[in-house]
Amino acid sequence: MKAIVVDKNSADGLDYSIQKKIFEENGIEFVLEDCQTEDEIIEKCKDADALLVIYRQITPRIMDALEHCKVILRYGIGYDVIDVKAATERGIKVCNSPVHCLDEVATHTIAMILAMERQLVFYNDLVKRGQWLANAGFKPHRLSSQTLGFVGFGHIARRAAEFAKGFGFRMIAYDPFLPEEVVKASGAEKVELDQLFAEADIVSLHTPLMDSTFHLIDKEAITKMKDGVMIVNTSRGPIIAIDDLMEAVKEGKVKSAALDVVEGEPITVANHPLFETGRIICSPHAAYNSVEAEQQMMEVLAQTATDVLKGKNPANIVNKKELGLV
Structure with missing residues (x-):
């Protein structure tokens, strides 16, 4: 054999x-x-x-x-x-x-949320350029004042929710395959997708890639989200229509995005358009590692x-x- x-x-x-x-x-x-x-x-x-x-x-x-x-x-x-x-x-x-890699991807998800909200990459780039400006960029919010929305609430998302509890988030989750009691047991409220888009300050993607989730996050979906929403993707790149995301970040509809996976990955060219705004951070599909x-x-x-x-x-x-x- x-x-x-x-x-x-x-x-x-x-x-x-x-x-x-x-x-x-x-x-x-x-x-x-x-x-x-x-x-x-x-x-x-x-x-x-x-x-x-x-x-x-x-x-x-x-x-x-x-x-x-x-x-x-x-x-x-x-x-x-x-x-x-x-x-x-x-x-x-x-x-x-x-x-x-449940712990690893869940940890990476939380790390990306913190990096976005606390503008760690943005601040680091400023300081490297000799600019010591604590109030540059956007004004961050206290995490306990924000709603974290999970699109897909499988093992990884539920582990991330465990980690997120300590920050005081209100947590909501969309998962048509899970009963409400499973979602509730992890400290989240089960909601429909449009409600999650309307209420979440941070949208975290944890759904597998299927026909029904291809470009789930596109221009139409982003329009339904809060102004200044932040988006995290540690699942599969094509769940986000990347051109629509970049446009929304440029327009300010999406305040920031953190991507471990990207449609069309790997990114192997310098100065990719993804990074023009300085509001999108990316890791090389490494969350599992x-x-x-x-x-x-x-x-x-x-x-x-x-x-x-x-x-x-x-x-x-x-x-x-x-x-x-x-």
Whole structure:
């Protein structure tokens, strides 16, 4: 049996030694590839029993060429790079690492909120230019006077809400899939999306990327928000229509935005238009990152692949219901 990583260099600095050890102990050959195209994936990975992917799109055409594949695994929580419907139709299990970076992404979310409200990046840039101006930029507000709105209230958002409690925010959440008591137990009030837009001083995005959430935050949605709203995205870039966001920041409708993910990422050019206003801060899709999170993810995915190849059905099969395994 063979487990193949499609794009080993798509994320910098990953250590695959933990996975190599787990696979070898279970008699599974472990191969690291760095495929760039669909054809290259087909050529180099067609004999995989387990396919592991970071960012490359795994399409139906690729799946049709996988002669023995039983499972496709995504490095991370989100799995939108995999056509899950096509995998299900071919009897292939799709798995993720659902909880390895909850603390990290929740922490990053709070850090971005603080950086925006306290203008840390803006002030730092001023001081570096020799401008010692405490009242430059906008006047910040006390956090306990503000409403923090979560769009999507899954595990990460609920962990962020735990962290946010200490700052005294009023918290509201939109999540059509969660009962009200779950939202309330985390200290938030369940609301409809338009109400969240109307009342939130800070909108924090925690929803997966689906057809229904693509460009969820666009010009029309932003129009419904408070003047001077702040927006945080630590989920998926295409949830925000980036041109609409940049326009709203320039016009002052959006006071500030903090993005760990961006539509069209990675950003690899200097002086990108995103940063013209000085009111958008960005990190390179790094919210998940820590020593502990990486180790846990590597262990979970290697053990999950091993379990599937041995005929088991681990809990993190995302299409378990569709495959009739529950």
